[in-house]
Amino acid sequence: MKWSITQLRKYQGKPFEFDQTVNFNHLIDKLGLIDLSDIRVKGQLDVKSNEVVADMHITGEYTMEDARALEPVKVPIDVETTEIFDLEGHEYSDDEDDENENYHLALSGMIDLRDIAEELVIIEKPIRAVADDSSIDDMLQEGQGWEVIDEDQLEQNEQADEGSKKVDPRLQNYTIL
Known part of the structure; x- marks a missing residue:
């Protein structure tokens, strides 16, 4: 996906079409992905x-963990x-950077x-992915040293804790304001 300007000058006045597949596997760990498919970059260059x-046009597929169930989810890149x-080496000031990000x-x-394709793959990665068929029921409900409880269970646990709390006898005569 690299061409010399002299090579492209042959196509001045008519589009130079390209369709290539690139591999960005080095981004898998950086982006926290399970897998990243080969990326297809298709398009044309117009030489003026x-x-x-x-x-x-960049297409491919991220494989990420489902945010609810931690199962692999395929997320398309398009x-x-x-x-x-x-080609003339025009320099831009910092004020023009925002409006010329594609220049x-x-x-x-x-x-x-x-x-450029690699940068777009990085930028377009979603923060989290949720499978279409994923539901709240698929979420992890417990793990090592923790569990998810609803509000009713929380209130019951708090009431049970209050009843079983023992007051230090040295502080028994003091009132909390």
Whole structure:
């Protein structure tokens, strides 16, 4: 997913189409995923006199833990973006950064879409995933040293604790204000 500008100049006036599959397995641990499928990057490059416009469609699949039941859930990746590469090396000020986030300099005479695709895979990852067929009943109800209880059980436990509390005899004559 890396092309030289001289190679792309041959396609000036007509689109250069690409369809490649990339592997970002090094992101699995960084993003806290169970698995990450190969990512398909498809699109076209339009070469103009002073810029290259890349229309990209990125697809793939994250495998994450269900937020309720901790079972594996497949979450699709489907992102479309348009990135513009400046061939003239125009420098931008910090004030323009927000509005030009899809604008890149063509460094060392190359157009490299791999880094952009990787960044989009990172950005598009959802914070949590819930399976469509997951319900509250599937949630873990207890674990090592803990359990989920409802409000009625909480009140019963509090009442039982109050009845069984013993007051230190030295403090028996004092009243709490």
